[in-house]
Amino acid sequence: MLALMGYALTLVAFVLSLYATGAALWGGWKRNAAFEWSARNAMLAIFPLLTAANLILMYLLAYNHFEVEYVHSVSEMEMPLYLRVTALWGGQAGSLLFWSWLMAAFAFAVGLRDWHRDREFLPWVVFFTSLTLAFFLFLNTVLEPPFRRFWLLPSGKIEAYLFPPAGAKAFYPRNGSGLNPLLRHPGMVAHPPFLYLGFVSFVIPYAFAMAALVTRRVDARWIRLTRPWTLVAWLFLFLGLILGSRWAYDVLGWGGYWGWDPVEISAFMPWLTGTAFLHSVIVQEQRGILKRWNIVLIILTYALVLFGTFLTRSGVLSSVHSFAQSAIGPAFFIFIGAMTVLSVELLRRRWDDLEGKGGIPSFFSREALFLYTNYIFISMTVVNFWGVVYPLVSELVTGEKASVGPPYYERAMGPLSAVMLLLMGLATLAPWGRVHWRRLARLMVIPSLVGLAAAGWAWWAHYRAPGALLGFFLLGFVAGAIFYDIFRGAWARHRVHKEPLWRSLWRLFTRNRRRYGGYVVHLSIIVMGVGIIGIEFFQAETQRTLAQGESLTLREYTIVYDGLAIFNTHDGRQVARAEVSVYKDGQKVAVxxxxxxxxxxxxxxxTIPGVYSTWGEEFYVLLVSWKPITVEGATFKVYHNPLVKWLWASPWIAILGILIAAWPERRRKPATARARARRPASAPAPAAG
Amino acid sequence: MENRKYLFGIFLILASVVYLIYSSVKAGQEYFLTVDELLARQEEMIGRKIRVSGAVIGDTIFYDPEKLEVRFTIAHVPGDLDEVEAQGGMAKVLAEAVRDPNRSRIEVVYYGVKPDLLRNEAQAIVTGTLGEDGVFYADELLLKCPTKYEAAAPEAGSGR
Structure with a gap:
């Protein structure tokens, strides 16, 4: 009964999304305000409906209603409550419903904004948002409803339907089949919501971009309006990626953090194009150029978001992530294709309206460097995309079944990342407008010294691979450029305004939060880079079978096998838990x-590792096996992962940076109290400099 | 004049990205082959990264827990899933492959812990290189249990 109610709510939401799409199109086309507002209201109504539908599914999960097929497939009685509830996104049907819910929440928030100054965008934003929503609700209601329940057919078969077939009796399984054990981990509980929040948040700037095209209001207004959404999308996607890699590190038991799995890549690609977008819109706001490019980037990001959801959820590529397979593939394929064609056609029709004002003034200007970073981001996306589709291409073109593994990505992404770091540093230093290379070269002196110091430190600390030394130099260079630029800004204020340096620094950040928030995010990328270089270049591993009391040494670490306990838990696990003492340079540091x-x-x-973690390195111990031998002997695999903790620290800095950049600005002259409460504020454009 | 400079720059970037992709594909490519195909193209495939799938012959499994060395022989199974289905499903195909003495076979060596699922008539998917001695050196060993073929997940034991 409850399941049917959940379905009914989803169905009503689907009908409303179709209505909102249609009414927005009609209203926008005929300039009929009544239809436009009606469309918006319909879009607003979807959110409470889906909230109810999702709560019902959560309730069914929490209270073990295994007669519902989805609940049966992802949950079981022995799972703790938090895992049962969050199994909402543990399987395909549920996670698609969850996706729609998040999308509806964002649509709701966007619908409620104060449209006073941007009235002409309204119907088209509603149209593109509702259309996307309608597609997902179509999946939720027609192709993959999570509310199907089991029926015992007269033939004795048990099948899942929404409504009872003739003569069928309700069937109640005693228990569910449980969530895939690999997914029973806090990291996996948090990873999909973050990723999905990132995904759906990018739909909003896309909808505004399309609205700008339709209405020919193609100045930077749509960009300014959607900046908070873009920043939020970027951050959530970033956090989702890091959470996913943390999960892989903690659960998959292979000592790594990123395996170049097609599904990882499919979440990585919209992040790449989204990052490019985030940067190139700044150029449009400042200089009124790259208008077409920005539209292309947001269309690409939107398409990649859909592609990412599709890859994660369709099982088209076999990987650790694709636990389910179903018929949603063709639907996704058609929708992505149709939306891309529609968007590109719109862009083509408005091509001449998007003429930029003037060109790039010089090769070493900030706008030029932003453009180069964009090329690198796109190149990275192409590299990744090619890797994902390579098996298909290879079989179609050469008839040979082949794929590309991690060496492909590492070899191609390594040099691109190095160039990216270089550009990141240069773009921090370079002024806007006409810039002579000599000026840039002078500005590079101090950051280069910092870079050399970083490389020198790496040499001293025995991180001596050539690639790593270059990497450390570049990381130091970027960090040096950032601090140098901050210092120059603060010093200039300090001299002009005769205020203490700390106050100048504070004012600098508060007056130009986007720029300095951006710097903080860049620092997080540097911190992450330190971790990536550490584990990519200097990871070491070894394995051995130890009898009790025996030891195994890797670099300056030694483990001693103290003992093993085997016990059963009430949630259906047999646990083999080893105890090992860890010695570093002969000193006992951990058990x-x-x-x-x-x-x-x-x-x-x-396989759950035991990890001894310091800022210098992580020592990662896996109990690989104990059964084939005896209880006394066990096989261990140990990894020495230098500097990887920096990777785990980086998201915290990124959160701080985004908070600085995206925190709503207090408006100076609020029109009404209500408008102020509703309006997502837009920060003033930062001063050129 | 300015425009031409930009076009040249864009061309340069494009060319280097294409080269980067091309050379990285060469370095990172993994071929999916059947045992038959691998043996037919033995010369050409030595030293390249290969993924090959076959049926584990139980009698050949050898494990040295001290050196963590696993040796076994796999027999050819068709690579095409439709063909497997036509022959009565994976479990049946694997059983027949093990029984048939005329099937082409190849010896596999893997350094690591012997996975539980490594047993007679299991499907082994090994990734690694073919040595000049005709032995396949696997870096990664995935096993699928034929009876639970649909639900089977990769066994822990893949060494990466």
């Missing part, structure tokens, strides 16, 4: 408990 959880019902083992 770790690497373990293997064997999920009896799923017949699946899960």
């Amino acid at each position: 770790l408990h690497p373990r293997q959880d064997y999920y009896i019902k799923d017949q699946q083992p899960m």
Whole structure:
């Protein structure tokens, strides 16, 4: 009954989304305000409906209603409550409903904004948002409803339908089949929501971009309006990616953080184009150029968001992420194709309206450097895209079944990342407008010294691979450029305004939050870079079978195998938990408990490492096996992962940076209290400089 | 004049990206082959990264827990899933492959812990290189249990 109610709510939401799409189109076309507002109101109504539908599904999950097919497939009684509830996004049907819910929430927020100054955008933003929503609600209601329940057919078969077939009796399974053990991890609980929030948030700037095209109001207004959305999208996508890699590090038991899995890449690509977009819109706001390019980027990002959702959820490529397979593939394919064609056709028709004012003034200006970074982002996207589709291309073109593995990505992305870092530093230093290369060269002196110092430190600390030394130089260079630029700004204020340096620094940040927030985000990327270089270039591993009391040494670390306990838990696991003492340079530093959880019902083992973590390195111990030998002997695999903790620290800095950049500005002259409360504020454009 | 400079620059970037992709594909390419195909193209494939799938012959499994060395022989199974279905499903195909003495076979060496699923009539998917001695050196070993073929997840034991 409850399941049917959930379905009915979703169905009404679907009908409303179709109505909102149609009414917005009609209203916008005929300039009929009544239809436009009606469309918006319909779009607003979808959010509460989907909230109810999602809460119902959560309730069904929490209270073990295994007669519902979806609940049966992702949950079981023994799972703790938090995992049962969050199994909402543990499987395909539920996660698609969850996607729609988040999308509806963003549509709701956008619908409620004060449209006074941007009235002409309204119908078209509603149109493109509702259309996207309608597609997902189509999946939720027609192709993949999560509310189907089991029925016992007269033939004795048990099948899942929304409504009982003739003569069928309700069927109640005693327990569910449980969530895939690999997904029972806090990182996996948080990872999909963040990724999805990032995904859906990019739909808003896309909708505004399309609205700008339709209405020919193609100045930077749409960009300014959607900047908070873009920043939020970027941050959530970034956090989603990091959470995912943290999960892989903690759960998959292979000592790595990123495996160039097609599904990882499909979440990475919209982040790449989104980052490019975030930067090139600044150039449009400042200089009135790159208008077409920005539209292209947001269309690309939108298409990649859909492609990413499709890859994660359609099972078209086999990978650790694609647990489910179903028929939603063709639907996604058609929708992505149709939206891309529609968007590109709109762009083509408005091509002449998007003529930029003037060109790039010189090769070493900030706008030029922003453009180069854009090329690199796009090149990276192309590299990744090519890698993902390579198996298809290879089979179609050469008839050879082949794919590309991590070496392909590492080899191609390495040099691109190095160039990117260089450009990141240069763009920080370069002024807007006409710039002579000599001026830029002078500005580069101090950051280059910082870079050399960083490389020198790396040499001294025995991080001596040539690629790594170059990497550390570049990281130092970028960090030096950022601090140098901040210092120059603060110093100039200090001299002009005769105020203390700390106050100048504070004013500098508060008056130009986008720029300096951006710098903080760049610092987080540098911190991340330190971690990536550490693990990519200097990871070491070894494995051995140890009898109790025996030891194994890797670099300056030694582990001693103290003992092993095997026990069963009430949630259906057999746990083998080893105890090892970790010695560094002969000093005992930690006792770790690497373990293997064997999920009896799923017949699946899960390897949980024991990790000793410092800022210098992480020592990562896996209990690989104990069964083939005896309880006394166990096989361990150990990894030495230098500097990887920096990678885990970087998102916190990024959050800080985005908060600085995107925090709503207090408006100077609020029209009414209500408008102020509703309006997502737009910060004033930063001063050129 | 200015425009031409830009076009030249864009061309340069494009060319280097294409080269980067091309050379990285060469470096990172993994071929998916059947045992038959691998043996037919043995010369050409030595040293290249290959993924090959076959049926594990139980009698050949050898494990040295001290050196963590796993050796076994796999027999050819068709690479095309439709063909497998036509022959009665994966479980049946694997069983037949093991019984048939005329099937082409190849010896596999893997350094690591012996996975539980490594047993007679399992489907092994090994990634690695073919040595000049005709032995396949696997860096990664995935096993699929034929009876639970649909639900089977990769076994922990892939060494990466």
